[in-house]
Amino acid sequence: MRRGNSPPLRNLLQGGSSMKSKIFLFLLMAMLLSGCNAAMVMNGKVMGISSGKFIYQDGYLTTHYKADIEPVWQACNRAVTDLKGRDIQKDRKIASGSIKTIISDEKVTILIEYIEKDLTSVSVITGIVGNNMASRIIQDRIAENIVKY
Numbered sequence: 001m002r003r004g005n006s007p008p009l010r011n012l013l014q015g016g017s018s019m020k021s022k023i024f025l026f027l028l029m030a031m032l033l034s035g036c037n038a039a040m041v042m043n044g045k046v047m048g049i050s051s052g053k054f055i056y057q058d059g060y061l062t063t064h065y066k067a068d069i070e071p072v073w074q075a076c077n078r079a080v081t082d083l084k085g086r087d088i089q090k091d092r093k094i095a096s097g098s099i100k101t102i103i104s105d106e107k108v109t110i111l112i113e114y115i116e117k118d119l120t121s122v123s124v125i126t127g128i129v130g131n132n133m134a135s136r137i138i139q140d141r142i143a144e145n146i147v148k149y
Contacts, residue, residue, distance in 0.1 A: 059130025060111070062123040063139055067146050069112065072120040073097055075145035076110050082141055106134060110142075 055062045065072050073092065076099055080088060085101035085108065095114035102108065103126075111123040122142060126134035 060123040060125045061132060061135035061139055062121060065120050065122060065146055066118055067120055068118055069114045069120045071146055072122060073112055075142050076112055078145040079138055079141040
């Protein structure tokens with residue numbers, strides 16, 4: 001059994017810049033980040049990815065649903081009703097819409113946007129700066145309701 005660093009790792013540690021070393025480093029970083037939540041700051045904006053499905057940016061938790069805008073709009077309305085939203089304000093256009101409400105004494109904004117046929121984006125912000133857990137609960141409820149339609 002050989003002791004010490006493997007050649008690609010030794011090259012990296014010694015400052016070597018071979019293509020194999022770069023690929024090894026890239027794969028190592030990819031393995032460390034896979035299956036995890038990651039966040040970064042870009043131009044003063046916080047952006048994160050959670051489990052590859054949700055994107056968290058500036059307080060909004062965004063996901064894409066493989067469904068047309070109409071069933072997604074209905075699912076969002078149903079989620080607000082299920083979660084006992086009050087003071088509901090809806091604004092629907094052809095390719096987008098928004099729902100503003102109060103759920104459990106927190107202000108909630110849901111933005112729905114048509115991306116392409118059978119692909120719709122939904123962004124949720126809860127509270128003033130964004131409560132990731134509360135937004136995730138709302139997104140989960142929307143996903144459940146899309147399956148029903």
